[in-house]
Amino acid sequence: MGQRGVLRLLSGASDVGQLPRLRHGVTGLNVSSGHSFCRPRVGLSLMLEADFAAATQPLFATGEVEVLEWSFDVGWGRSVPPWAEQLVSFYSQHQQLLGHGVSFSPLSAEWQTRQTDWLRQLGQEVARRDYQHVSEHFGFMTAGDFHQSAPLPVPRTPATLAIGRDRLARLADTCPCSVGLENLAFAFGQRDVASQGDFLDALLEPVDGFLLLDLHNIYCQSCNFDVDPWSLIESYPLDRVRELHVSGGSWTEARDGQAVRRDTHDGSVPALLFELLPRVLDRCPQVQYVILERLGGTFTNAEAEFQADFRRLRHTVETWGERAASSSEKSEHQP
């Protein structure tokens, strides 16, 4: 299916409610232009809810979404709307699809049948679609009676490291592409925050894995533990970063009255993240993708805000790319 077919499907799908009609003269998706990018590609994390389809349709229609991230395990065992299936297939065909698992739980200490099944399904997934890389989340979310929860931090012990390396090796054995881990937003304490970067580096080293650096997760830890965000960023193995995540979140108040920043993916992107982004790109020479995340079901009355965030993100990356290209040209011409 070509780009117009995908866009028609996105526009006309009966299960996505009222969507804006396509404009005439759509320039199309730029994912297969063959243009040599000297900057990371900018894209979206796919959600299955109708309000995501409505809010993003103008971005897909104008060809602004250069890469798509898909949490493939969200789609296992459930019905995926046809428009979402077609988007995934389209970006796969153009080698601009990223995989981002949410339920493997790579740091669960006890190996479970559930994880064996997960890897088997992942094997089928990567045989069916052309993922550029596959990532998962740092932390554990399953143990004992729980087959699902939220990713939580782990003690930094040699046993934890060996378990994590084993799980990443299994992930790498299953995937024909690079595998990586995303830094965690939630932390229990100061030492947890300070040690995550080094621990991730040690986990990723044997498989030469990549780091998916989530800037809002950094922002959460910076706010919650009063740490300078830049010094926190510098505590991560930045040479390993292949992908950046950018999103918004929310504030809650703990019983002691302290505000806690949460990675809820339901708000606009904090201005600070846009300010940090060019500096982060300067320091991450391998970064190839920048993805904006927002949870499905949170777009009501926020479509314009989301589209503005996406366009600001893309503009920031483009401006950075122009500057980087210009600097590179100048250095090439120096004697």
Add this chain to the structure above:
Amino acid sequence: MNQPPPCTDETLAAFQAELLELLDRSDDPDQILRQLQADSRWLPLGEFLADIEPRMLEVAVELVKTWGRRSSETGTD
């Protein structure tokens, strides 16, 4: 000063299961922390437990209550 015993895979697995249980069953972060710190099985994890802030345990309680699913209730392995 005595070194804590090394953490084994079994200790870590039991600790992760216990932590999720406590976060799901209790609403009191101070009580959860006291209970974890008083349990001799978690001596190898003393440094990790000493770092935990109750306000963040409060968030973890909410996370597990929101997203946690038990195999015994859903029939999932």
